[in-house]
């Protein structure tokens with residue numbers, strides 16, 4: 491069994507399947523370490539990799555008994571049941587590992603998603619996205635240096651930051667930057683310049699995917715911490731120090747973050763053997779099997795499940811991994827896999843020092859509005875669940891206790 495992508499879904503699946511009789515698991519990831527993506531906001535605001543519980547795949551492979559192969563999926567040859575991995579270079583561009591091939595009996599694609607640039611001029615050159623740990627570190631590094639310049643350099647003014655997109659990522663990042671960011675290049679803390687954060691939404695509605703109650707609660711909290719919200723404002727160009735709207739308005743921005751949703755990674759379009767939708771997600775049946783091949787499955791952000799409303803969240807990827815961990819052994823034993831059914835458990839958002847709000851679905855199907863500590867604790871619950879699967883109950887609990895008694899008590903932020 492080859493699993494390509496060790497993120498929120500793929501890693502949980504590898505751990506759950508490893509050690510099952512008759513199944514050998516190979517996990518392939520382009521990176522040597524795993525970071526749970528919903529914590530990337532914290533890294534953007536200054537948390538180091540160790541603080542967001544980065545884990546080495548090699549250690550997890552030894553612990554659970556799967557094989558880890560570092561490499562980047564480049565192509566799939568379904569008739570030969572083979573995947574191809576890119577060559578790898580060192581930091582100076584020297585080719586160290588050549589292209590490789592890996593054979594499979596069953597392939598699971600779990601390579602996640604990326605932010606679409608929507609073809610807007612200047613996004614690639616000047617805007618930051620939050621797709622990988624390296625992106626979050628680059629954003630923090632720029633934030634730090636620009637904050638230093640805004641305090642002791644030539645441009646001593648509050649630092650303009652524009653975040654494009656009022657989905658959960660944009661909103662949570664805005665709250666975190668406005669309340670929690672601590673640039674590394676500045677001390678003491680009270681020397682920190684105020685960030686002028688503007689959140690921009692193309693349609694007339696703020697947070698169009700949310701209900702009216704949450705929308706109002708989030709808006710109030712963001713405005714309380716000084717975030718400006720502009721709706722009905724389509725960005726047509728991003729430059730180094732400003733953005734422009736399609737109506738010709740110019741907004742100053744020393745730091746622009748592009749957070750306009752999720753699509754599958756570009757590699758999806760380059761792999762001809764499997765069909766994808768217009769969001770570059772592989773089309774899969776309700777059983778999570780590719781519409782083209784029964785021995786290829788896909789889950790998480792890179793998959794579009796027929797007739798399902800599963801959103802691109804860690805919650806959905808984890809549910810799909812859990813489902814496949816039950817169904818793949820049945821499939822290997824010659825039985826037909828059963829259909830996946832997404833169960834929405836709620837939406838939670840933590841807004842840094844501005845608090846947390848959300849909605850949880852009760853067992854009876856009613857939605858319960860929650861706020862403050864209850865909402866923040868519920869967010870931690872989602873991450874704890876991931877750690878309990880990936881680290882096991884003993885280590886997962888040990889980590890929870892360590893955090894409870896450590897002076898730096900983990901994220902105050904968010905959830906989808």
Ligand SMILES: Cc1cc2nc3c(=O)[nH]c(=O)nc-3n(C[C@H](O)[C@H](O)[C@H](O)COP(=O)(O)OP(=O)(O)OC[C@H]3O[C@@H](n4cnc5c(N)ncnc54)[C@H](O)[C@@H]3O)c2cc1C
Pocket residue numbers: 494495496497498499500518519520521526527528529530531561562563564600601602603620621659755757789790791792802803804805806807904905906
């Ligand atoms: C900033 C941010 C905040 C978020 N907050 C929340 C939240 O609060 N709650 C929530 O439920 N969801 C949240 N999400 C969404 C959530 O992180 C994703 O939906 C979830 O991680 C998807 O899981 P996945 O397994 O599909 O992919 P991912 O977790 O993205 O993992 C994909 C893995 O594939 C690897 N990979 C990629 N390309 C290749 C390749 N070519 N070859 C080999 N390996 C490859 C990557 O290195 C990665 O390890 C957030 C996302 C972001 C970016």
